[in-house]
Amino acid sequence: MNNSYNTLLTIVLAGTLMFFSSIAGFCNEDITLPWDAPYDAFMEQDEHAGKLVLEWPRQNNPIHMVVIFTKFKGEAPGDTLVPSWAKYMFDGKPGSIPHYFDQISLGQIKVTGEYLPKLYEMPRPSDFYVKRIVTYTKDIIKLLDKDKSVDFSNFDNDGPDGIPGSEDDDEYVDYIVLMPISHPYDFIVRSADGVGFLRLYETFYTRNKNSLNRFIKIDKFSGCIASAPNLNQALGLICHEYSHSFGLPDLYDGHFKDNESDSAGIGFWGIMGxxxxxxxxxxxxxxxxxxxxxxxxxxxxxxxxxxxxxxxxxxxxxxxxxxxxxxxxxxxxxxxxxxxxxxxxxxxxxxxxxxxxxxxxxxxxxxxxxxxxxxxxxxxxxxxxxxxxxxxxxxxxxxxxxxxxxxxxxxxxxxxxxxxxxxxxxxxxxxxxxxxxxxxxxxxxxxxxxxxxxxxxxxxxxxxxxxxxxxxxxxxxTPPFTDWSKVKYPFIGMALQRFNITFEASDGSPEKTNTLYLINYGQSRNAEELITVFNDSLTVDNLTSLSYYEIQKAIEKRAFTNESYQSNLKITRENISTIAFQDELMDLGVSHQELSSGKTPGWVQKISLVSNDQSLPEVIRLNQNYPNPFNALTTIAYYLPTGMSVTLEVFNILGQRVITMDRGFEGAGSHTIQLNAGGLSSGIYLYRIQGNTFSRTRKFLLIR
Structure with missing residues (x-):
């Protein structure tokens, strides 16, 4: 697999499997599940594809969904209307799609939606569409485009004014869900029930226009395909597929050849599993x-x-x-x-x-x-x-x-x-x-x-x-700090200077960090700029080319000083208003307009280092045993900062505790233990003292 993030950023919706239903051909034995659960082929097309860390190319929040129910030619004769449960998908009550994203995002992700009442019949039977998901996608979109009751401009409503098809919308359908009421094997891939994008390799121009007289378009990022026979599966699939638009990878084990190599991934513990x-x-x-x-x-x-x-x-x-x-x-x-x-x-x-x-x-x-x-x-x-x-x-x-x-x-x-x-x-x-x-x-x-x-x-x-x-x-x-100075990130920033103090963006950490600010201008889901204020200098890093993970490492690179490596610190985050942010910069004698070329922040987050030193207990000091190596008897010396109950613990290299010596309560000061390890076999062992805190862990070598 390619671990380069530059390569990963180019991956567009191709890759991992979701084995939630019977997948004959992947396992030599019969596969059974205790329930009928969906299997998502979001990244099935490239089994060597890496983690999905792409930026969705368009606005995905807020978003307006429209669900299109379909049946194959000759299927469910006489049924012309959608299932009765469709009305619950977007009603806003607990369990609905809008409620799910509103609650798990603390109100940040805004989803609205509707469904078309007609059950659309495809021009061909189900067996024709086996391994022809692209043809299915084109056929249903053409059917919809010919239906005069359908106006695609009503489904383009991602702008701030809340009016569909207006000048602040992007001329693309926000999110269309194509939902067959059933599907044949290998309709998508094997038993897959869903895929996180539309199978369109060219942009489709509909007959409908927006308020600026521009045609509304549909491309592969305009929705997903999800086949669901019931409400529970429809809700789960749509929530899962839409979540992919935030760059989320699937977290199941989707690549196995037998029972031993199969696993649950994260199991029931998340929507992406x-x-x-x-x-x-x-x-x-x-x-x-x-x-x-x-x-x-x-x-x-x-x-x-x-x-x-x-x-x-x-x-x-x-x-x-x-x-x-x-x-x-x-x-x-x-x-x-x-x-x-x-x-x-x-x-x-x-x-x-x-x-x-x-x-x-x-x-x-x-x-x-x-x-x-x-x-x-x-x-x-x-x-x-x-x-x-x-x-x-x-x-x-x-x-x-x-x-x-x-x-x-x-x-x-x-x-x-x-x-x-x-x-x-x-x-x-x-x-x-x-x-x-x-x-x-x-x-x-x-x-x-x-x-x-x-x-x-x-x-x-x-x-x-x-x-x-x-x-x-x-x-x-935890170890106070690990030196990761060899890790480099492609910052494209600027440095300002006052009083002859200067710091270039590529030179490493400043001598003293005061405050960091993450700024988002609405062009990306992630922060787009990092401002670091230190002493009388200020650095601006352009983050637009970095992944979320790389941004976190950039924060750490800017935050830590040589003096703080051994400190007990927290990096905390606080959302502040743009007015408060601009006021803080003005106190430094610089305006945000100078730094941002006139752009207005969408949100600002203040990054702070919080020291925890004053609240820490004094540590137990543990010395190296003597002699070492030894045959059976050795002496272990240690120092207690205060009186406490003390236990000596010895572990083998597998992490299994092999000796526990309860010393009871001991007063502050220096102490020694005569350890008889005669019952142990030769090898390397780890030992430590446990009291109201832990000492450092040391090793000894026993030779028999």
Whole structure:
């Protein structure tokens, strides 16, 4: 696979599979599912395609949808009207398409819609359209264009005045959903029920004109194809396909050749996975997972509730991610890999009402990967606290493999016998850190915090997880900072100078950072400009050519100073008004008009570094054991900043605890332990002291 983001940006709606229904030919055994669920072929056309990170070429928010129901020639004779359930798709009530996007985006994504009451009969029978989805698309659009009751200008309403077909609209149909009431095998691709774009390779000019007397057009970005026999499937498919227009990749395992290589991806935990129909295939689509929310800009308004944390932090409080104050915390492992921590509750937003348990979900994100096709190394992987095993999922598995093993999601297969035999599933109550049974995610738990590809030890610990009211509270230990200075980004910016202090955009981090601002001018979903104010200088970076991920790294590059690398910091985000932003710049003696060539900001986000040093406890200091290597006996010395209960823990290289020595309460000061490791075999072991915090972890070598 090509991991170049420049290449990925050129990918236009081609690629991954969604195996939600029987897919004969991909698996040697019969495939069965417990429900009739859709399979999305959004990226099926290029099995080597990478992660979808493209910018949709036109405005996709707000958007007005129109659903066109079709039947094949000779199908359902006598039926001329659409299904009775069609009236519920856009009624605005819980479960409807407008309500879904309004709630999961905190009101940011505005969807309206309608359906045409006529059931359109295609000019040819279903078998003619096998592997001819392009012909189907052309045929139905021509039928609609000949229907004098249809005026396509009514479906172009993406401008701010709210008047369809007016001069502020873009002359393209916003979003047309072609919905066959049934489809033959290989109509789209194999058993696929939907695809996230129209199969048009040339722009179609309709007979209708807008208020400026210009023809309304339809192209492949003007909608999707979704075949649905019932309301639940229609709602799920449309929500899923439209979500692709925000650059969202599918998060299922869509590339497998047998049961062992099949998996659930993220399972029911998100709209871009098996949650397309909701938990257990009922109740409408699931809410998005944290990674999907981040790409949509829906962790708060414009991701204002996304918080990066570095170093040591205590009593971090987190609310339901679906609420206005719901945060997602991000912990970076290296320049491509990080964890996202979210809190989900079944008594929160409507689209989480069926999740089986309340708790933290910890997502392991590997941006170098393009999808969830590779079971062992996924783009977006849930770290389920019930553990990873070599032989089967929890509770059947008997051989723990804390990093390279599989969990219940990994042991799921489209084959129901295999799923049952190996304890696979699409999500359950033990996927969350509930703060009662599951309270820690560390280098020594199963699963652990090691890196994905090389299984490197990270020192990242998320522990003391516990509920307090409707919030979760947890502590974090992370390496204060990892030097990623080798990563370069193609900034195209400018530098201003005053008092002979200057800083060029390509030179690296400034000596002291005061404030950063992300600005969006309405030409893109992402921020288009980054302004960094430091000392008496100011830098402007043009972000229009960067992906969302690269923008996050640009922020970090500008934010950190050499002095702050070892600090315990948070990067926080705050939406501010354009007036407040302009006032802050004026205080610096520069106007935004100078920087933006007269452009008006759509939104502005203020980026701040928040130090947590004063609230941190003093750390336990742990010395290297002596002698080392040793045969059976060794001495371990350590220092306690205050009195506390102390435990020595020793782990093998698999992360399994092999010695626990409870020392009881010890006073502040220096202490030693005589460790007898005579019961252990030769090898490398890890040890640490646990008190009211953790010491650093050290290694010793036992030679027998």
């Amino acid at each position: 098996h949650g397309i129909l909701g938990w257990y295939g009922t109740g409408g689509p699931s809410a998005p997972c944290a990674y999907t929310r981040m790409l949509m800009g829906c962790i708060g308004i414009n991701n204002s509730n996304l918080v990066d944390i570095y170093g040591v932090h205590r009593d971090i409080r987190i609310s339901d991610v679906g609420l206005e104050n719901g945060k997602v915390y991000r912990i970076w492992i290296d320049e491509w890999e990080y964890f996202l921590i979210e809190y989900r509750r079944n008594d929160g937003i409507y689209y989480d009402r069926k999740i089986p348990n309340n708790g933290l979900l910890i997502w392991h994100i590997l941006e170098r990967e393009n999808s969830n096709r590779t079971e062992e190394i996924k783009l977006c992987d849930l770290e389920s606290p019930d553990g990873r095993y070599k032989d089967a999922g929890f509770p059947v598995g008997e051989t723990p493999k804390s990093n390279t093993g599989g969990d219940n999601l990994d042991f799921w297969s489209h084959n129901s016998w295999y799923t049952s035999q190996y304890a696979g599933n699409l999500g359950d109550a033990t996927d969350v850190y509930d703060g009662v049974k599951y309270t820690r995610f560390t280098p020594f738990t199963n699963p652990n915090t090691s890196t994905k590809i090389k299984n490197n030890f990270t020192k990242i610990e998320i522990f003391n997880i516990h509920p307090e009211g409707n919030e979760m509270v947890f502590d974090v230990n």
